Amino acid sequence: MSEGAPIVVLEGVSKGYGEGANRVEVLRDLDLEVHRGELLAVVGPSGVGKSTLLHLMGLLDRPDAGRIILGDRDVSTLDQEARARARNREIGFVFQYHYLLDELNAVDNVALPLRIAGRRTEAARGRARELLERVGLADRGHHFPDQLSGGEQQRVAVARALAMEPPLLLADEPTGNLDRNNAEKLFSLVGELHLLEGLTSVIVTHNEEMAGRCDRVFRLAPVGDESRDV
Amino acid sequence: MRAELHLARRYLIGLGRRTHVATVSAISLLSLALGVLALVVTLSLLDGFQSTIKRGILAQSAHARIEPARGRVLHDPAELVSILHRELPDVGIVEIVQGTCLVRGIGDAVPAHVEGRSDMEAPAIDSVLAARIGAGAGERINVISPRRRLTPMGPVPVHAVVRVNRVAPRQPGVDGGVLLLPLAQAQRLLWGHKVVEALELRTFSDPWRLAGTVRSVLAGHADQLRIKGVRELHHSLLLALSLERIMIFFAVGLMLVIAALNLLCNVAMVAAEKRTDLAVLAGLGLGPRALRRLFVALGLGIGVLGAALGAAGGTLLAVVLDRTKALPLPRGIFIVDAVPFRVDPLMVLTVTGLALALSAVASWLPARLVARRDPAEGLRYE
Ligand SMILES: Nc1ncnc2c1ncn2[C@@H]1O[C@H](COP(=O)(O)OP(=O)(O)OP(=O)(O)O)[C@@H](O)[C@H]1O
Ligand SMILES: [Mg+2]
Numbered sequence: 001m002s003e004g005a006p007i008v009v010l011e012g013v014s015k016g017y018g019e020g021a022n023r024v025e026v027l028r029d030l031d032l033e034v035h036r037g038e039l040l041a042v043v044g045p046s047g048v049g050k051s052t053l054l055h056l057m058g059l060l061d062r063p064d065a066g067r068i069i070l071g072d073r074d075v076s077t078l079d080q081e082a083r084a085r086a087r088n089r090e091i092g093f094v095f096q097y098h099y100l101l102d103e104l105n106a107v108d109n110v111a112l113p114l115r116i117a118g119r120r121t122e123a124a125r126g127r128a129r130e131l132l133e134r135v136g137l138a139d140r141g142h143h144f145p146d147q148l149s150g151g152e153q154q155r156v157a158v159a160r161a162l163a164m165e166p167p168l169l170l171a172d173e174p175t176g177n178l179d180r181n182n183a184e185k186l187f188s189l190v191g192e193l194h195l196l197e198g199l200t201s202v203i204v205t206h207n208e209e210m211a212g213r214c215d216r217v218f219r220l221a222p223v224g225d226e227s228r229d230v
Numbered sequence: 231m232r233a234e235l236h237l238a239r240r241y242l243i244g245l246g247r248r249t250h251v252a253t254v255s256a257i258s259l260l261s262l263a264l265g266v267l268a269l270v271v272t273l274s275l276l277d278g279f280q281s282t283i284k285r286g287i288l289a290q291s292a293h294a295r296i297e298p299a300r301g302r303v304l305h306d307p308a309e310l311v312s313i314l315h316r317e318l319p320d321v322g323i324v325e326i327v328q329g330t331c332l333v334r335g336i337g338d339a340v341p342a343h344v345e346g347r348s349d350m351e352a353p354a355i356d357s358v359l360a361a362r363i364g365a366g367a368g369e370r371i372n373v374i375s376p377r378r379r380l381t382p383m384g385p386v387p388v389h390a391v392v393r394v395n396r397v398a399p400r401q402p403g404v405d406g407g408v409l410l411l412p413l414a415q416a417q418r419l420l421w422g423h424k425v426v427e428a429l430e431l432r433t434f435s436d437p438w439r440l441a442g443t444v445r446s447v448l449a450g451h452a453d454q455l456r457i458k459g460v461r462e463l464h465h466s467l468l469l470a471l472s473l474e475r476i477m478i479f480f481a482v483g484l485m486l487v488i489a490a491l492n493l494l495c496n497v498a499m500v501a502a503e504k505r506t507d508l509a510v511l512a513g514l515g516l517g518p519r520a521l522r523r524l525f526v527a528l529g530l531g532i533g534v535l536g537a538a539l540g541a542a543g544g545t546l547l548a549v550v551l552d553r554t555k556a557l558p559l560p561r562g563i564f565i566v567d568a569v570p571f572r573v574d575p576l577m578v579l580t581v582t583g584l585a586l587a588l589s590a591v592a593s594w595l596p597a598r599l600v601a602r603r604d605p606a607e608g609l610r611y612e
Contacts, residue, residue, distance in 0.1 A: 060606040060609065061604050081518060081519060085515060099506065101510065103241065113515060116234075116511070116515045116516050118232075164515075
């Protein structure tokens with residue numbers, strides 16, 4: 001199922017790290033389209049560049065060459081300030097690690113993107129409470145990250161990713177640190193929200209079974225091999 | 231409140247349960263406060279001493295002095311005095327002659343500076359001369375003038391026997407060994423007739439401006455007179471005082487610089503420790519400008535609290551020490567009996583402003599580095 005206009009387009013994107021002899025080419029001349037509304041899985045061996053790809057799509061990093069188009073504009077040329085604004089409004093991130101801020105309780109963590117966008121504190125907290133209710137943590141709002149289980153932390157992270165109602169959700173092995181039961185619960189939650197919120201989602205995963213439940217699987221192969229679309 | 235300022239406050243205050251960054255902030259805050267406190271107390275102490283010295287100078291010595299431009303004696307002192315009395319009725323005038331004589335008490339004769347003053351009624355010696363010749367109040371001393379007089383036995387030095395009426399403390403800024411005499415007696419001893427070598431003036435209004443006023447009043451005699459004010463009379467002492475202020479300000483001000491460097495280290499430490507958090511914040515859309523603001527707010531928050539604490543503490547300490555005379559001084563050596571402090575509000579403001587400026591710089595540097603990073607760098611490895 002790959003219908004709808006593309007929301008993200010990567011054209012001839014290359015990315016490597018390091019200089020001289022230490023230079024590693026991770027992505028070379030990569031083309032990829034993510035269509036509006038699809039749930040795309042990205043799979044591939046460890047170290048192949050899945051996180052790198054996700055970081056590029058999420059404007060967390062810049063490609064060495066090629067263009068990245070988000071919505072209908074070329075975002076590879078934006079300055080730092082504009083990229084930050086685009087991340088705030090258009091992209092929600094979930095990582096393998098929850099990356100919640102220790103100093104803030106669950107409500108304030110979820111409210112962060114709203115506060116960054118300039119919403120008033122109380123309005124942002126109200127919306128954050130709603131979101132926590134959505135992910136089944138209505139009564140844990142005043143708890144701090146270290147008072148939550150791994151699965152709960154990850155669900156707070158999902159709530160935070162969706163706070164600004166971004167059209168695009170990027171998840172990098174969101175279940176990687178969870179046991180089977182929790183992983184299953186989180187994956188179902190993401191799938192559910194994907195449909196409910198009308199999201200476009202890209203999920204990096206090692207789990208073939210989960211990848212199989214997505215609309216499409218993108219297999220990333222090491223530079224030199226060919227990356228295949230299945 | 232903006233997200234970045236809210237976070238800066240959280241980092242600064244901590245929550246009781248997350249104390250590492252808050253502890254680091256508290257240490258920076260404390261060192262800044264100590265720096266400001268030290269500067270305020272030291273400068274107040276200095277100011278206290280210096281204004282005591284200046285007050286002493288103004289209380290005990292002339293505010294202006296009129297001397298002949300050439301030669302030793304004033305041409306027409308009576309006319310000068312009458313002009314001054316007429317134009318400046320509230321200025322006190324003392325006529326002066328002076329010279330060096332040998333003075334003998336019980337032991338050997340020693341040279342002494344002899345000053346005849348129209349405001350002296352009875353002879354007095356200062357404590358230095360009293361010690362040198364071993365004489366005190368009520369005793370007779372022999373004063374031998376450099377002037378000679380012809381007698382049947384040839385020229386002999388003019389001399390007088392003087393009964394010391396009192397022993398005066400040594401004047402600040404003057405070498406000791408002074409004999410003060412009533413004007414007429416000194417005139418006889420040093421000149422043999424009535425002359426005046428200088429006029430000393432004192433005023434109750436503004437001593438620092440007396441010389442200027444006198445110059446304009448005596449403008450008609452300008453080419454015959456040399457008129458010195460407080461600044462000229464105590465030039466080297468006043469220069470030493472202001473040099474002392476500058477040196478002490480820089481020396482103690484270094485404490486503030488060190489406190490600011492400590493703040494810089496601590497802000498940089500927070501930046502390193504919170505590297506992942508900062509990357510997450512950037513990922514959530516906090517732009518470079520807001521990231522810089524977060525750090526400047528953190529540094530300035532520490533700066534404002536530290537400077538306020540230090541300024542308040544320093545002022546309080548200085549005022550309390552001054553009022554309670556908690557630090558006594560040995561009597562007789564200084565004009566005052568306890569260490570004086572004088573808190574100048576302008577000085578406190580300057581020190582506080584300096585502390586704030588230094589903390590702004592100290593937080594700006596790490597803030598710039600943080601804002602330049604791409605968020606992916608901080609998210610790569612957990
Ligand atoms: N900042 C960096 N400096 C140097 N090399 C890097 C850097 N970031 C990533 N790499 C290298 O780039 C390659 C791709 O990394 P990436 O994290 O994208 O892989 P991945 O597919 O997500 O792997 P995993 O499944 O283990 O998460 C790896 O070889 C990694 O060592
Ligand atoms: Mg990865």
